[in-house]
Amino acid sequence: MQKNRGITDNLLGGLYCYLRKCLFGVLSVGPVPSHIAFIMDGNRRYAKKRNLAEGGGHRAGFAALLSILRYCYELGVKYVSVYAFSIDNFRRKPKDVQYLMELMREKIDELLQQESIINEYGVRLLFIGKLQLLTEPVRVAVEKAMRVTAHNNQRVLIICIAYTSTDEIARAVQESCKDKSDEIQASKVANVSNGAIPRTSLGLNNNGIDLHFQDSCKDYLSATKDCSTVLEGVEVAREKDVFAHNAKKHGNYSEAEITTCNELVEITEESKYKEDEIPSIKLVDIEKNIYMAVAPDPDILIRTSGEARLSNFLLWQTSACPLYSPAALWPEIGLRHLVWAVLNFQRHHFYLEKKKKQF
Structure with a gap:
């Protein structure tokens, strides 16, 4: 009986995989988004709804992340960004923060395993944010993950951790001011050297x-x-x-x-x-120093749990980006949600591209 059930599951799994690839083949006829960003909202509500133990919602959310990553990469999306942990989340109870840090370190290690989706699709891991706020074990794991996957160039997974968009913009302005100051000093030295x-x-x-x-x-x-x-x-x-x-x-x-x-x-x-005549800081200077300069602006932003707020995520990069807010909690997100978001993107693609050129 158990053996027959295993065979049935394998057949159904293979059929589902085949149908999914056929579906992605149809979607690929139209424009495919290059970058999709996710706000993974609803892990704790999911745990409360299912009466799960502490951390059960976040563990289920990690499983959902692996599934959605597979769908995105099969579709041909090169960049995926996820909002993993906000700077504001450090205001939570120290016990909760410590648990999330330990869980994060554990999941980073899982991503680096040989059979993981990271190695299967050649994904480069990038962690952006105020990484100095992380605990030492997590920071070491983060640095290791970026170093180990630095040679991968097929896909990119950007994990925003200890991140807020306002902090990102403030840092970019500071770096731009520093660059301009260095530029002025270099110009003065050059003038003296050249005999001005x-x-x-x-x-x-x-x-x-x-x-x-x-x-x-x-x-x-x-x-x-x-x-x-x-x-x-x-x-x-x-x-x-x-x-x-x-x-x-x-x-x-x-x-x-x-x-x-x-x-x-x-x-x-x-x-x-x-x-x-001090050189002014221009838009291109800010964009060069933004954390997300490693990727193009997102084509779609998906936030689960029905919320339509950006919650201080990618404020600079989403001026012409459609927001899709399914009612499903993050651990409940599935293929249908991604397909619907892509179809909506394709339907408004011409208008969105026109809007982007105006900015």
């Missing part, structure tokens, strides 16, 4: 102007630096004339020395003007 202010030609090598005259130039530069930036044209020229008159009167400096000092003033003023 040639010391020898201005007589600052102590050969053409004595030290007392150099100090006078410095005093003049210091004085003009404190002046308002409105001193342009005639007013700046007048200041130079005053300096030249005083230099001749008190220092008996030659015309060549005065001309040299005025050249120094002009170059310094020009340099100051250029320094004020």
Whole structure:
């Protein structure tokens, strides 16, 4: 009896797999999403609904994740992103957080097993977020997973852990500011190296102007630096004339020395003007430093449990992304939900592509 049941299960499983591939073949006639993102909502409600033990909902949710990953990869989706753990989740009870951390480490190890879906489809694992907030064992497991799968290039699984979109955007802005600061400093060093202010030609090598005259130039530069930036044209020229008159009167400096000092003033003023033109941070700078720069923007965002909120997930990347919210809890998600989301995406594909070009 048991043997017959096993044979029947194998036959049904094979038939289901064949029908699923036929279905995906039909869907592949239309545009296939390159990137699908999931908010895995409803694990705890599922456990409460089924009267499961502590962590039962999350374990069922991990099984659902493996199934949905298989469906996505069979369909031809290259990038899959999942919202695994928010920074806000650290506010939960320490006992609950610790349990989830241990469960996460356990499941990461399972993903790296030889027979896992990761090795079957050649999936590269990427963990993004504020990873320093993770416990040491989880952080070690995360780093190992990314290192071991770094050579895989067929599919990509992005796990957002200790992540919020606002933190991602704030970090991207900080990194962009740092990049611009480094760019400005490098430009200044390059200008000095290239002789933008040639010391020898201005007589600052102590050969053409004595030290007392150099100090006078410095005093003049210091004085003009404190002046308002409105001193342009005639007013700046007048200041130079005053300096030249005083230099001749008190220092008996030659015309060549005065001309040299005025050249120094002009170059310094020009340099100051250029320094004020600080390069602005552009959209491309932010996008370059976003965590999700490793993948294209998602084509579909699926959140289970019927919720239509983004909950601080991929706010930057979903401006033209359709949101699909099935009523099923995450452990209940199945093939039909994915198929419906893809069909809806294909139906509005032309409109969505048009929208993306407007941003």
